[in-house]
Amino acid sequence: xxxATLPAQPIEDIxxxxxxxxxxxxxxxxLAMVGVVMILVxxxxxxxxxxxxxxxxxxxDMRNRFQVPFMGPHWLGADPLGRDLMARLMTAGQxxxxxxxxxxxxxxxxxxxxxxxxxxxxxxxxGALMRFVDAMLCFPNIFLLLTLAAFIQPGVWxxxxxxxxxxxxxxxxxxxxxxxxxxxxxxxxxxxxxxSSDARIIFAEILPNAVAPIVVAATLxxxxxxxxxxxxxFLGYGIQPPLPSWGNMLNSAQQxxxxxxxxxxxxxxxxxxxxxxxxxxxxxxxxxxxxRLDA
Amino acid sequence: MTALLFELLDVEKSYExxxxxxxFRPGPKRRLRAxxxxxxxxxxxxxVALVGESGSGKSTLLRVLMGLTSPTDGRALYGGQDVTQLKxxxxxxxxxxxxxxxxxxxxxxxxxxxxxxxxxxxxxxxKLRAGPAVRDRVxxxxxxxxxxxxxxxxxxxxxxxxxxxxxxxxxxxxxxPLTIVADEAVSGLDVSTQAQLLNLLVELQRRMGLTLxxxxxxxGVASFLCDQIAVMYLGRIVETGPxxxxxxxxxxxxxxxxxxxxxxxxxxxxxxxxxEIPSPIDLPPGCRFAGRCPRAVPACREDDPALMPSGQGxxxxxxxxxxxxx
Numbered sequence: 001x002x003x004a005t006l007p008a009q010p011i012e013d014i015x016x017x018x019x020x021x022x023x024x025x026x027x028x029x030x031l032a033m034v035g036v037v038m039i040l041v042x043x044x045x046x047x048x049x050x051x052x053x054x055x056x057x058x059x060x061d062m063r064n065r066f067q068v069p070f071m072g073p074h075w076l077g078a079d080p081l082g083r084d085l086m087a088r089l090m091t092a093g094q095x096x097x098x099x100x101x102x103x104x105x106x107x108x109x110x111x112x113x114x115x116x117x118x119x120x121x122x123x124x125x126x127g128a129l130m131r132f133v134d135a136m137l138c139f140p141n142i143f144l145l146l147t148l149a150a151f152i153q154p155g156v157w158x159x160x161x162x163x164x165x166x167x168x169x170x171x172x173x174x175x176x177x178x179x180x181x182x183x184x185x186x187x188x189x190x191x192x193x194x195x196s197s198d199a200r201i202i203f204a205e206i207l208p209n210a211v212a213p214i215v216v217a218a219t220l221x222x223x224x225x226x227x228x229x230x231x232x233x234f235l236g237y238g239i240q241p242p243l244p245s246w247g248n249m250l251n252s253a254q255q256x257x258x259x260x261x262x263x264x265x266x267x268x269x270x271x272x273x274x275x276x277x278x279x280x281x282x283x284x285x286x287x288x289x290x291x292r293l294d295a
Numbered sequence: 296m297t298a299l300l301f302e303l304l305d306v307e308k309s310y311e312x313x314x315x316x317x318x319f320r321p322g323p324k325r326r327l328r329a330x331x332x333x334x335x336x337x338x339x340x341x342x343v344a345l346v347g348e349s350g351s352g353k354s355t356l357l358r359v360l361m362g363l364t365s366p367t368d369g370r371a372l373y374g375g376q377d378v379t380q381l382k383x384x385x386x387x388x389x390x391x392x393x394x395x396x397x398x399x400x401x402x403x404x405x406x407x408x409x410x411x412x413x414x415x416x417x418x419x420x421x422k423l424r425a426g427p428a429v430r431d432r433v434x435x436x437x438x439x440x441x442x443x444x445x446x447x448x449x450x451x452x453x454x455x456x457x458x459x460x461x462x463x464x465x466x467x468x469x470x471x472p473l474t475i476v477a478d479e480a481v482s483g484l485d486v487s488t489q490a491q492l493l494n495l496l497v498e499l500q501r502r503m504g505l506t507l508x509x510x511x512x513x514x515g516v517a518s519f520l521c522d523q524i525a526v527m528y529l530g531r532i533v534e535t536g537p538x539x540x541x542x543x544x545x546x547x548x549x550x551x552x553x554x555x556x557x558x559x560x561x562x563x564x565x566x567x568x569x570x571e572i573p574s575p576i577d578l579p580p581g582c583r584f585a586g587r588c589p590r591a592v593p594a595c596r597e598d599d600p601a602l603m604p605s606g607q608g609x610x611x612x613x614x615x616x617x618x619x620x621x
Contacts, residue, residue: 186403193361194417194470195390208407 022212025288032284038277042270046093055084057091058242069262077262079252089266092244096226097274099160099245103225106164108218111171112207118172119179120202130176133169141166142231149237159238163228171217178210212289216282223278230271246271300374300474300506301337301360306330307368308355308530312576327576329355330366331530334602339473342500342507344517344538346553347527348572353510354398356527357478360508361395391421394467398478398510400460404451410437410462411447417470436465440495457488464492468499474506475499481516493519514557518542526550529575529583532602536609546605546616548588582613590615 026032050057055074061082069077069085076085114133118126148162182188183206191205226246232238233247241248246267253263308330330352337343345353358364359371362378371378373389381389394417397403404413414433418424424432434444440461451459460480467475475496481489497520499505511517517524518538525535526549534547545551552568570587581596582588588595594614602612611618 186397186399187405189363190395190397190403191405191416193363193390193393193395194420195387196416196420204408205405209405 022288026284029284029287031280032288035277035280035284038273039281042093042274042277043097046090046097049090050087053087053090055087057083057087057244059083066256066260069266076266077260079263080256080260085263085266088244088249089246089270092246092249092267093270095156095239095243095245096229096247096271099156099163099229099239100222100226100274100278102160103163103167103229104218104222106160107168107221107225108171108214110164111168111217112175112214114168115172115175115177116179116202116207119176120183120198120206122180126176130173133172133176136166136169139166141228145228145232146235146237149232154238154240156239156243159229159232162232163225167221167224167228171214171221174213174217175210178213179206182206182209212285216286216289219278219282219285223275223282226271226274226278246274298339298374299336300339300341301335301508302372302375303333303335303356303360303369304372305369306333306356306359306366306371308352308359308364308366325576328530328578329575330359332601333369333530333532335525335532335535337474337506337508339506340504341523342521343509343523343525344521345508345510345525345527346512346514346517348512350529350572350575351527352530352575353527354478355530357395357476357508357510361393361476362389387421391417391470392473394470394472394475396463396467396475396477396480398480400463400480401451401456403463404459404466406451409448409450410442410454413451413462414466414469417466421470423469423471432469433465436468439468440465441491457484460484460488460492464495472505474508476508478510479512480509482511482513489516496520514542514553526553529572529578531583531612533584533613534609534611535602536607540607540609544618546609546611546618547584547613548590548615548617549584551617552587552589590617 061074061078061084063082064072064074064078065080065082067074067078067082069075072078074084074086076089078084079088114129118129118133120126144166145162148165149159152158152162179202183201188201188205191201196205229238229245230247230250233245234251236248236251239245239248241252249267250264250271253260253267256263307328310327310329312325312327333352333356335343335356345356347353355364359366360378362371362373362381365379373381373393374385376385378389408416411430411433414436415429418429418432430447433447437444437446442458442461442465446454446458446462451462454462464480467477477496480496481492484492493516496507500507500520507521509517509520521538523535524538524541525532526541526547527533528549534541534545534550541550542554545554556568568587573583573586579586579596581598582591582600585591585595592615598614600612600614602610604610605616605618
């Protein structure tokens with residue numbers, strides 16, 4: 001054995017692995033950090049806030065109907081029934097954020113599965129799947145959503161499913177493109193030469209290398225899912241009162257827009273903050289995970 | 296007489312090209328012949344160097360040999376069976392017995408896996424070891440290629456070019472193969488690393504009876520490592536035979552030209568080849584080397600010479616070989 005052994009080579013000054021460099025780039029991305037702070041505030045506020053805040057979101061307080069923000073016991077004012085707006089925003093935030101996240105997870109899973117199969121197997125199967133994706137993309141999203149919502153009993157889970165159903169296509173396209181290129185790379189071919197199974201090549205070899213664009217697409221999908229949920233709820237087909245969501249709070253604020261504008265302003269701000277926050281994070285991730293920076 | 300491992304029988308690989316025409320009016324179909332009538336046999340224990348300029352079809356030949364590309368004509372056999380038709384057990388055996396070292400070593404290693412998993416992959420797949428023995432075997436292989444145990448946890452991006460090359464070789468050895476097929480495995484490395492890796496390969500070949508198929512454009516590497524040499528030009532093997540005989544007395548003018556183009560100490564390069572390697576699209580009739588051949592006669596532009604045996608295990612595709620008494 002000794003003759004065939006090469007003199008050992010010392011391994012020194014090691015460049016940090018690409019993943020740590022990506023984390024550093026993300027942390028240094030100012031806008032992304034702004035987004036992270038915005039989302040943290042919204043998430044913590046929605047899920048921890050109700051435990052600390054003295055008012056219940058469903059308690060009716062007729063003496064303080066239409067209380068103006070900062071001018072009474074209710075911090076952000078009260079609605080026509082005297083319910084505390086801040087408390088309602090928190091509960092609505094739980095619903096809207098949960099729907100957004102769940103829809104993102106569902107749409108990412110579906111999109112990744114379809115994109116992976118289409119990209120890896122290609123040919124007729126891949127072509128058929130991608131033409132289906134194109135067809136789905138041709139529908140105006142919001143009408144599809146409304147049509148579906150009109151036929152299906154609205155609820156948190158059905159709304160989540162409907163939103164996921166209308167927003168998995170982008171992920172599928174991204175994943176398909178990644179798989180198409182990665183399967184031609186030498187390491188994928190090497191795995192095929194060893195005789196690894198398709199499942200192993202897809203999950204162990206290719207998917208880990210396609211994570212970055214999937215994460216970016218998924219983050220941007222959360223923002224879109226929150227926005228879609230707001231649309232549908234605003235139009236009355238989404239989350240049904242008394243369960244509040246940022247969208248249906250806007251809906252019920254419509255008729256008081258001139259007399260009690262704060263009822264619309266604060267949910268509107270919450271939606272804006274959530275959507276921009278996730279978009280900032282998505283942009284930051286896109287920049288940080290750019291493989292060209294790791295060359 | 297040892298058993299034949301690989302046989303290429305008149306392998307042809309051509310690609311159809313379209314283009315050049317205006318929109319909606321595709322131009323005439325053209326054929327790019329990457330490989331054209333290639334015959335090559337490799338017996339167990341042989342070491343064969345494939346030599347030729349870039350674009351001569353070396354890598355395509357390798358892909359056909361490995362069953363990654365099916366030839367448009369002719370057959371590629373492994374142990375007497377068509378490589379693209381191998382099924383079940385025979386296929387699994389082929390995958391274990393033939394290991395490849397890729398031209399782009401870094402590209403052939405999954406950047407998301409540490410060295411331990413990269414080298415363990417073939418061991419686990421072929422169930423050569425189990426449990427903690429896998430790790431021991433990986434350490435043994437690393438030691439063999441001269442990498443310290445600390446390499447185990449590194450990712451390819453944390454290794455230098457030479458180290459990545461060693462990992463790729465260790466990975467190829469991991470499946471305990473009978474044959475190693477290497478595509479430019481040592482090119483682009485500094486001379487001392489190159490020498491170490493070449494010594495390792497020679498040693499492994501002698502000790503374990505490995506069969507080597509080695510693509511290189513470096514005649515020096517070829518002469519050091521391989522007993523047999525096959526010179527390729529434009530998708531065809533123009534000369535084969537024992538390395539020593541060919542390098543000492545080349546028969547094909549192209550081989551001669553390659554030898555002349557090798558830089559030597561203090562000497563100007565004698566006779567650089569005129570012109571570029573022609574495009575393999577729509578080749579003119581006659582010998583494909585005729586346009587650059589210093590010995591070309593009018594007949595060379597009419598007849599396309601086939602690879603004919605010329606004695607002593609050699610074969611040459613030329614109507615006026617240099618070895619003929621003329």
